[in-house]
Amino acid sequence: MSHLNARAESTTRLLDETIDILQYLRSHLAVIANLDEPDVRLEQALQSLDGNLSQSKVSLEQDLCKIQAHASRILGPRCFIDRLPVELMQDIFHMVLGTNEKTWFKDSIKLSHISRHWRMITASTPTMWSNFDFSIEKSKDDALCHFWTFLKERVRETPISIRIRGIYDQTAPRLALCNLSALEAIDELAFCIEDRSSSKDILNVDYSNLACKCRSLSVEATRGGDGSLADILHLFDEVEELTVSGMSSFTVGDSPKVSQLTKLALKDLSRVHILDILAATTQLRSPLESQLEALYAAGVGDCEWIQHLRCPNLETIDLEPRPTEPIFRFIESCTGLKRVDCDVREISELLELIKRAPNIEHVALYDEIAPLYDWTTHHLLHPPFPHLHSLEIWDLTLTTETLGDLIKKRCLPQGHPLSEMDKGVQPIDTLKFCWRDNNKSVDALDLEGNLLLQDASQERSSIRRFNRTYTELTIKWNH
Structure with a gap:
């Protein structure tokens, strides 16, 4: 910068000298103005001076504009943020x-x-440029065609996340303009299908331009439709994680790519061939994630497959087989569980359920209920299931004493003259008994005249379960 400093000093001296000359002229012009007679030579000199000054003014203004323009170019990036x-x-x-x-x-x-x-x-x-969310419905064809070259230049080898929205029957052909195969590294890829089209119709083999490698793939259907793992995966290679949501029916299909999945999340699906999916996805490193709120399974063997499920939103579980360790582990993992029916028939199973799911609000039990009202005998420090408000009992041989202990300890609230309920325990407001016609123990009880039930309503009905007919007695208190 030393040469610029020297140049600035020289220009400054020249400006100072020019100012001195102008001041000298200004002082003498005041004297000349007082002359009574005109002077031809002086008049000519003044006219010449006027011309020179006018020309100099124009030249100076032009030079000043050039200096300002150049200064803005070299000094503009010198603003504070651009110096970072x-x-x-x-x-x-x-x-x-x-x-x-x-x-x-x-x-x-x-x-x-x-x-x-x-x-x-x-x-x-x-x-x-590594996060791109757009709607093919609103994008212009020409822009969509040329966009992928621009995107490739910007992201180069950086992993990119792409979400394509606005896909339905009329717009699906525009997927042919999405040149995903031009991109070298797609980390996450999502398709949002906004009508009832199936995944096979939308992601069909004609769209070879969609063929690419991606680590995580998501297909979201907002209005139902059918889908299968094979249809979704056939265009995409090296998919490790797959999320499918909103479809009416979801199956496996036939594709070797299914077995390569290491993570699978199923959300808001009406009908899922869960056992087929678990059998096909042999490489799952983590449990299959699902947003299920209720899980019912009957006639599906020992439910060993349940250890591959993860259902953080599960509130209800109803399993026909007797509980095993995988089932208990699954129950324990569902922290929001409220209702459990898993064929608990032995005291050891009930104690394990008390340990794994202490905060459930409804439970169905078979044959054994003693720990619910006689917990100290079973080495429990506190009443089990303190938030229980609904209890369902199947095929239990009841006695008047058993029923009385259960009602006094768990159904009648504190303050009731016959209540023996501990503090911090919520009273059960619905007690349901289900028994086959050959079980006479309930009929032998004098329920109508029982003082413990005088504040409760009773309703009997006939139900069909396990290919058998049961009598159902529902007792309700209005706490």
């Missing part, structure tokens, strides 16, 4: 983009249009 290191600018840009996937790409484009310097930074930052 490029790495810090990239961090700031990522903070501006935030976590909103739908606007990430558009915001990156806006940042690139701020200045030439910012465009250079954004173009050299592949991660700014």
Whole structure:
């Protein structure tokens, strides 16, 4: 910068000298103005001076414009934010983009249009272009065709996440314009199907341009439709994680790619061939994730497959086979579980259920219920299932004493003259007995005249379960 400093000093001296000359002229012009007679030579000299000054003014203005334009080019990037290191600018840009996937790409484009310097930074930052969410319904064909070349130049080998929305019968042909095969590294890929089209209709073999490698694949159906693992995976290689949601029916199909999955999440599916899926996905490293809220299984063997399920939202479980350790582990993993019916028939099984699911609100038991009202004998420090408000009992040989202990300890609230309920225990408000016609123990009880039931309503009905007919007695208290 020393040569520029010297040049500035020289220009400054010249300006100072020019100012001195102008001041000298100004002082003498005041004297000349007082002359009574005109002077021809002086008049000519003044006219020449006027011309020179006018020409100098124009020339100076032109030079000033050039200097200002050049200064704006070389001094513009010298504003505070542009003096920051490029790495810090990239961090700031990522903070501006935030976590909103739908606007990430558009915001990156806006940042690139701020200045030439910012465009250079954004173009050299592949991660700014690595999250693309768009609707094929709203995209123009020409722009969609050329876009993938632009995207490839921006992201290069950086893993990218792409979400394609607006897919239905009329717009599905536009998937042929999405050249996913041009991209080298797709980390996450999602398709949002917005009508009842099946996955086979949408992701059909004609769209070879969609064929690519991706680690995580998601197919979201907002209005039902059918799908299968094979149909979804046939265009995509090296898929490790798959999420499927919203379909009416979901099966396996025939594809060797199914066995390569290491993570599978099923959400909001009406009918799922769960056993076939578990048999086909032999490489699952983690449990199959599902958003199921209720799980019913009957006639499916010993339920060993349940150890491969993870259902964080499960509230109800109804299994026909006797509980095994995998079933108990599964029950324990469902922290929001409220209702359990898993054919508990022995005291040891009931004690294990008390340990694994202490906060359930409804339970169905078979044959044994003693720990519910006589917990100290079974080495329990506190009453089991303190939040229980509904109890279902099957095929139990009842006695008046057993029924009385159960009602006094678990059904009559504190404050009732006959209650023996401990503090911190919620009273059971619905007690249901189910027995076959050959079980006379309930009929032998004097339920109508029982003082413990005088505040409760009773209702009998006939139900069919396990290919047998049962009598169902429902006793309700209005606590």
